Amino acid sequence: MSEQTNYTEDNIRSLDWKEHIRMRPGMYIGKLGDGSSPDDGIYILLKEVLDNSIDEYVMGAGKTIEISIHGERVIVRDYGRGIPLGKVVDVVSKMNTGGKYDSKAFKKSVGLNGVGTKAVNALSSYFRVESTRDSKSASAEFEQGNLINQELLEDTSRRKGTKVSFIPDDLIFKNYKYRNEYVVKMLKNYVYLNPGLTIVFNGEKFYSENGLKDLLAENIKADDMLYPIIHLKGDDIEIAMTHSKTQYSEEYHSFVNGQNTTQGGTHLAAFREAIVKTVREFYGKNYEASDIRKSVVTAIAIKVMEPVFESQTKTKLGSTDMGGELPTVRTYINDFVKRYFDNYLHKNPDTAEKLQRKILQAERERKELSGIRKLAKDRAKKASLHNKKLRDCRVHFGDTKNDRNLETTLFITEGDSASGSITKSRDVNTQAVFSLKGKPLNCYGLSKKIVYENEEFNLLQAALNIEESLEDLRYNNVVIATDADVDGMHIRLLLITFFLQFFPEVIKEGHLYILQTPLFRVRNKKETIYCYSEDERRDAIEKLKPKPEITRFKGLGEISPDEFVHFIGEDIRLDPVMLDKEMPIEDLLAFYMGKNTPTRQEFIIDNLKVELDVVEDTL
Structure with a gap:
């Protein structure tokens, strides 16, 4: 029997604030990632700094x-009140220090726990904060x-406010790399929620006058709206909605x-409940909730x-x-929607008529599908008991109390050999394979009838749990993992078409990815380098010369599970x-998947990029 480990005072240690954040970053900023996902840590760092500047604007400063x-x-500069000069160091480096514990200073703030900028500081290789107020400026690095380093300037002409600069630590x-698309989406949300605020990002201005109405107009084309956007505002609530x-x-x-x-959340x-309740009462009909909400595009703040x-x-x-004295979230939202949405429908009979026609159309379609949907669900239930297609994981996206839920991933693979390699090398806690x-x-x-008639589509829909809405999505990352050849590209295109046609919000909300897998392995007796492009291969050959061994991977099935673990672990490369x-989904699908073969052929010829496998002397 092995000797038991002694448990003494020496086993107990207290970490200081920064050690704890660096040791357990996931507790503070979710998953780490490399910037390919909108919820990767580098964007959370930006958001934590930005939230403080937004709170200044909300309080009427800047x-x-x-x-x-x-x-x-990354540099974030606001023109708010500035951090009190004597507290510049404490605010970014002492836990449980901040100005938001007293709700008089920040009434309805985002960051209430005093952790945000401390986490950014601890997880940055370089961090600098500078505050200017009353013609004085204090900074700390x-x-x-x-x-x-820290310094105080007694007399300065700088405008008041706070400037934070940081470089995320590449050890963590x-x-x-920051993807501008994700940053821009985050900034647009900030201006929609704060009409009148101007955010300038790398010289480009973002501004909104109409709040959530502008957000919806950004996300749905005017000619696809069933009726003009309904925009309702109250003291602590704003809603925009169309179908x-x-x-x-x-x-x-x-x-x-x-x-x-x-x-989501409470x-x-x-809100979803209130829409259904109000519509039923307005028309005096007990419509199905799914018929009322089908095709709804809406925002609530x-x-x-x-x-x-x-x-x-x-x-x-x-x-x-x-x-405070306000009722529950549920009561407050229900009362607001009942009053203002109901009033709107009474005052706009044209919208009310279009909405009712849409509900009745959804009802007809649901009834037409009901028989096949029941058969498909029964089939999916039986399949799930012995489903060879899905090898599930233990943690799912909805498990918000598990701090690894953001890492949950479903790999969609082709064939047994590829899925076998991924299955054997995956993390069984957070990675599933279909x-x-x-x-x-x-x-x-x-x-949509085809989703139920086609066994693979039906089982994929069931695995993702997205039949009714995205709210119950089981995996944060849905990753298409196919060979990097013509057939693999075709499968990618067909799967993307499936999501665009029936579940576009999976793409809109940043959940769909393509897995990058290496094209080459270059190695000598001391080192192995996996290369994802010709340039990387040339660099690897140069590094491992004189005569390294070079292997060209033709398909995922050729890569052994022992090697595959490197490509789906912490060094995973994903293309979102x-x-x-600028191009509506309908036009996109019509161009790439429609019957306009000559036009598409011309496009392919004009944009064709040919890469040849050159056998070099070094081989």
Whole structure:
């Protein structure tokens, strides 16, 4: 029997504030990532700094925020009141220090726990804060949370406010880069939630006059709106809503105190319930909830006193009360929607008529599908008991109390050999595998009936749990993992078509990715380098010369599980699938998947890039 480990006072140690953050970064900023996902840590760092500047604007101090990101360095400058000069160091380096514990100074703030900028400081290789007020300026510089320099200028002509600069630590954030698309989306949300605020990002201005109405107009084209956007505002609540003519699924954008609650929470559940209740009472008909909400595109923002979120990254609201003398979140939202949405429908009979026609159309479609849907669900239930297609993981995206829920990933693979390699090398806690038997069906132009009739689509829909809405999505990252050849590219295109046609919000909300896998392995007796491009291969050959061994991977099935673990672990490389705002989904699908073969052929010829495998002397 092995000797028991002694448990003494020597085993107990207290970490200082920065050590704890650096040792357990996931507790403070969610997953780390490399910047390929909108919820990766580098964006949370930016958001934590930005939230303080937004809170200044909300309190009536400073109408402009300037942000610059060049390479790894991030700079955020506001023109608010400035941090009290004697507390500049404490505010960014002492836990439980901040100005938001007393709700007189910050009434309905996002950051209430005094952790935000401390986490940014601790997780940055370089961090500098500078505050200017009363013609004086104080600054402090840190490396990995350690103070290295501070100074006070007694007389300065600088404008008041706070300037924060930081470089995320590459010991923690591996091979990262900021993607402007994700930053821009975050900044647009901030201006929609704060009409009148100007944010300047790398010289580009963002501004909104109409709040959530502008957000919806950005996300749905005017000719796809069933009726003009309904825009309702109250003291602590704002709502914008329309229905899409073409979209199958429900689409929600929800916010609490300026925070984008991507996983919803009590406020979103109450809002979905309130829409149904109000519509039923207005028409005097007990319509099905799913028929009322089908194709809805909507946004809700509320302000809550001392909100309780279900994680440090604040993606799901747990609060049941609005705070102070106000009623519960559910009652408050229900009462507001009942009063103002009902009034709107009475005053706008044209909208009311269009909405009712849409509900009746959804009802007809549901009844037509009901028989096949029941058969498909029964089939999916039986399959799930012995489903060879899905090898599930233990943690799921909805498990907000598990701090690894943001890492949950479903790999969609082709064939047994590829899925076998991934299955053997995956993290069984957070990574699941769904195996396709071949090329999926081209579903362009087909009705949703095909999702239930086609066994693979039905099982994929069931695995993701997105039939009704995105709210119960089981995996944060949905990753298409196919060979980097013509057939693999075709499968990618067919799967993207499936999501665009029936579940576009999976792409809109940043959940769909393409897995990058290495094309080459270059090694000698001491070192192995995996290369994802010709340039990387040439650099590896140069580094490992004189004569390294070079292997060209033709397919995922050729890569052994022992090697595959490197490509789906902390060094995973993902390419996000993003929508071009300028081209509507219908036009996109029609061009790439429609019957315009000659036009598409011309496009391919004009944009064809040929890469040849050159056998060099070094081989």
